[in-house]
Amino acid sequence: MSGPSALLIFIAAIVTNNILLTNFLGACSFLACSRRVGTALGLGAAVTTVMACTTAINWCVYQYVLLPMDLRGLRYIVFIAVIAAFVQLAEMVIERFSPSLYYALGIFLPLITVNCAVLGVCLFMVIRAYDFGQSFAYGVGAGLGWTLAIVLMAGLRKKMSYSDIPGPFRGLAINMIVTGVMAMAFLGFAGMVK
Amino acid sequence: MSDATPQLPKQGARATLVDGLWRNHPVSVQILGICSALAVTNRLESALVMGGALCLVTTCSCTMVSLLRRYVPRRVRLIVEVAVISTFVIIFDQFLKAQYYGMSKQLGPYVGLIITNCIVMGRAEAFALNHPPGLAALDGLANGAGYALVLAVIGLARELLGTGAVMGVTLLSADWYTPNRLCVLGPGAFLAIGFLIALVNALRRRGAGEGEA
Amino acid sequence: MKSRVYTLLFMAAVGLACGTALAVTLSLTRGRIATNEKADGLRHVLRVLGIRFDPAAGPEKLLSVFRACVEVDDSGGAVLYRCRKGGAVGAVALPVQGPGLWGEIRGLVALEPDMRTIRAVSFYQHEETPGLGGDISTAWFQQRFEGRSTLDSRGRRGIRIVRVPGARGPNEIDGITGATMTCRKLETLINEALARLDREATP
Numbered sequence: 001m002s003g004p005s006a007l008l009i010f011i012a013a014i015v016t017n018n019i020l021l022t023n024f025l026g027a028c029s030f031l032a033c034s035r036r037v038g039t040a041l042g043l044g045a046a047v048t049t050v051m052a053c054t055t056a057i058n059w060c061v062y063q064y065v066l067l068p069m070d071l072r073g074l075r076y077i078v079f080i081a082v083i084a085a086f087v088q089l090a091e092m093v094i095e096r097f098s099p100s101l102y103y104a105l106g107i108f109l110p111l112i113t114v115n116c117a118v119l120g121v122c123l124f125m126v127i128r129a130y131d132f133g134q135s136f137a138y139g140v141g142a143g144l145g146w147t148l149a150i151v152l153m154a155g156l157r158k159k160m161s162y163s164d165i166p167g168p169f170r171g172l173a174i175n176m177i178v179t180g181v182m183a184m185a186f187l188g189f190a191g192m193v194k
Numbered sequence: 195m196s197d198a199t200p201q202l203p204k205q206g207a208r209a210t211l212v213d214g215l216w217r218n219h220p221v222s223v224q225i226l227g228i229c230s231a232l233a234v235t236n237r238l239e240s241a242l243v244m245g246g247a248l249c250l251v252t253t254c255s256c257t258m259v260s261l262l263r264r265y266v267p268r269r270v271r272l273i274v275e276v277a278v279i280s281t282f283v284i285i286f287d288q289f290l291k292a293q294y295y296g297m298s299k300q301l302g303p304y305v306g307l308i309i310t311n312c313i314v315m316g317r318a319e320a321f322a323l324n325h326p327p328g329l330a331a332l333d334g335l336a337n338g339a340g341y342a343l344v345l346a347v348i349g350l351a352r353e354l355l356g357t358g359a360v361m362g363v364t365l366l367s368a369d370w371y372t373p374n375r376l377c378v379l380g381p382g383a384f385l386a387i388g389f390l391i392a393l394v395n396a397l398r399r400r401g402a403g404e405g406e407a
Numbered sequence: 408m409k410s411r412v413y414t415l416l417f418m419a420a421v422g423l424a425c426g427t428a429l430a431v432t433l434s435l436t437r438g439r440i441a442t443n444e445k446a447d448g449l450r451h452v453l454r455v456l457g458i459r460f461d462p463a464a465g466p467e468k469l470l471s472v473f474r475a476c477v478e479v480d481d482s483g484g485a486v487l488y489r490c491r492k493g494g495a496v497g498a499v500a501l502p503v504q505g506p507g508l509w510g511e512i513r514g515l516v517a518l519e520p521d522m523r524t525i526r527a528v529s530f531y532q533h534e535e536t537p538g539l540g541g542d543i544s545t546a547w548f549q550q551r552f553e554g555r556s557t558l559d560s561r562g563r564r565g566i567r568i569v570r571v572p573g574a575r576g577p578n579e580i581d582g583i584t585g586a587t588m589t590c591r592k593l594e595t596l597i598n599e600a601l602a603r604l605d606r607e608a609t610p
Contacts, residue, residue, distance in 0.1 A: 004506070004508070004509060004510070012509065016536070017509070021380060022380050023233065024232035024233045024380070024383065025233075025307070027232070028227070028312045070437075071433070073284060073287070073288050073429075073432075073433050073436075074284065074429060074433070075306075076280055076283060076284055076287070076306045076309055077277075077280040077281070077284060077425075077429075080276060080280060080309060080310070084273070084276070113276075114276075114309075114310045114312070114315060115310065116307050116310040116311070118310075119306070119307060119309065119310050120303060120307055120310075123302075123303035123306055123307070124303060127302060127303060128510050128534055129511075167395070167396070168392040168393070168395035168396035169388075169392045169395075170395075171395075172388075172391050173388045173389070173391040173392035173395060174388065174392075175388070176384050176385070176387050176388030176391065177384065177385055177388035177389070179384045179388075180381045180382070180383075180384030180385035180388060181381070181385075183380045183381040183384055184376070184381040187379065187380070187381065190536055190539060190585070262421075265417060266417070267413065267414045267417060269414065270414060270417070270418060273418070274417075274418075274421055277421055277422070277425050278421075278425070280425075281425040281428055281429060284429055284432065285428065285429070285432045288432050288433060288435075288436040288440070289432075289436060291436065291440045291443065292436040292439040292440050292443065293439075295440075295443040295444075295447065295466075299447075
């Protein structure tokens with residue numbers, strides 16, 4: 001399919017089509033986890049790796065297994081199975097090589113499996129009929145974009161802890177509003193790519 | 195070391211219903227399922243279909259998980275939950291494509307993303323595993339309905355303020371109302387839900403440092 | 408005391424149950440979905456050619472209306488849809504397809520029987536930014552094309568989508584503020600389709 005180049009998709013996934021700020025995916029773990037910049041970065045790195053690898057694997061599975069056998073409707077269950085298996089693998093690798101990160105991330109690591117963004121990226125790749133290169137670029141870019149959003153949010157929440165927020169707004173409400181303002185800022189990137 | 199999940203004391207049906215719809219509302223209190231809440235609410239129609247979908251899937255999945263609760267080994271319960279939820283989502287998605295194709299295209303991948311929706315998994319894990327099928331179904335229904343209600347309200351607000359019309363009926367005519375395009379774009383969704391939650395908190399006279407910082 | 412064997416058996420049973428449910432569902436809906444997909448694009452062809460049809464009609468009805476009223480001409484390189492009856496008889500719809508800014512844009516441009524004036528357009532599939540470039544699929548943007556000429560004041564073929572509110576010439580159309588690039592891509596696609604039409608028309 002002719003269309004934007006892989007590089008364009010990669011850049012777009014970070015700024016103009018940010019998976020969290022534009023497509024609203026991955027907000028749950030984003031909101032619950034983003035309290036420290038360090039942890040946010042670690043989680044972001046893990047999510048990016050998972051996204052990159054699972055888009056690659058799922059693309060192959062879709063092209064060479066699901067399409068030829070006319071089982072497109074099963075893609076949801078197959079994709080999530082691949083993601084779950086991969087996250088399990090990633091968990092074992094992280095526990096082995098960086099126990100400190102493993103304990104810092106805690107429950108959020110296995111929860112990457114049900115992170116809407118990871119499944120969402122695979123589904124978008126199918127809808128937009130990307131080829132392999134485009135899909136991989138999209139996976140990496142989306143992961144980086146999500147990481148960017150979560151790191152920014154962690155920093156902002158740290159600052160907000162010193163602010164005097166009105167009662168009803170404390171907690172989720174102000175987080176959503178701040179995310180909305182961030183999304184507005186990111187809208188400004190539209191048109192940056194020719 | 196028993197492998198069966200512990201059974202909690204019985205809870206009344208009415209309490210379950212109220213919990214889901216207000217007291218323990220999935221979105222504003224439990225802080226769950228924000229993702230799809232935002233993506234499809236740019237139009238009321240899609241918001242309603244999505245809300246209905248989630249309600250249906252949650253009710254069915256919770257009922258099924260509850261029916262299996264005495265037999266599911268602890269180690270694999272998450273996998274079983276995902277399998278059950280995925281099956282129901284696929285069934286719904288296929289029927290939507292068959293009967294209501296236009297809407298299926300509009301909702302895009304977001305129907306499939308119900309699988310990862312925290313509410314469905316959350317209720318299955320937190321409630322359905324420990325309660326009999328009748329209550330589990332009711333809980334699923336209540337949470338789903340509460341969620342659908344939020345989607346409908348946000349969808350109504352965004353479509354009305356963003357385009358001046360709702361489901362084809364122009365309520366705010368273009369003569370005097372300039373549609374606020376921001377509402378149907380991304381940021382509008384985040385802002386809408388932020389203000390809605392603040393409103394709900396204010397109505398509840400809570401919101402003082404609820405899990406913040 | 409539940410053992411590993413039990414776990415495995417349980418998982419197998421769950422797998423089997425889910426698999427059966429899914430297999431049944433897929434086989435039940437497969438045919439209908441295929442018809443839906445086939446009929447999906449036809450709706451737009453019928454609309455731009457002014458052929459009356461019931462908006463709530465099912466895909467089979469649409470297919471039959473299409474077969475009765477539209478003549479598909481694929482003698483040249485590209486496919487043309489000519490209205491036979493039931494609408495603007497003699498009008499021709501050209502498919503418009505190609506890269507937009509973020510993904511493929513698909514649409515139709517319908518010309519009056521004089522092959523010069525635009526009757527209606529429909530850009531029904533795209534990946535453009537919602538609220539900006541995405542507005543090419545809205546009625547208010549597509550209406551701007553109606554009645555415009557595809558020839559400029561000197562008789563050369565081609566339309567131009569210009570910055571709001573600058574449309575002056577017979578073939579100029581107001582674009583969308585904030586979606587200059589999408590409009591530029593769209594303009595290219597439409598002109599390519601028109602050029603193709605001319606190439607195939609000249610014997």
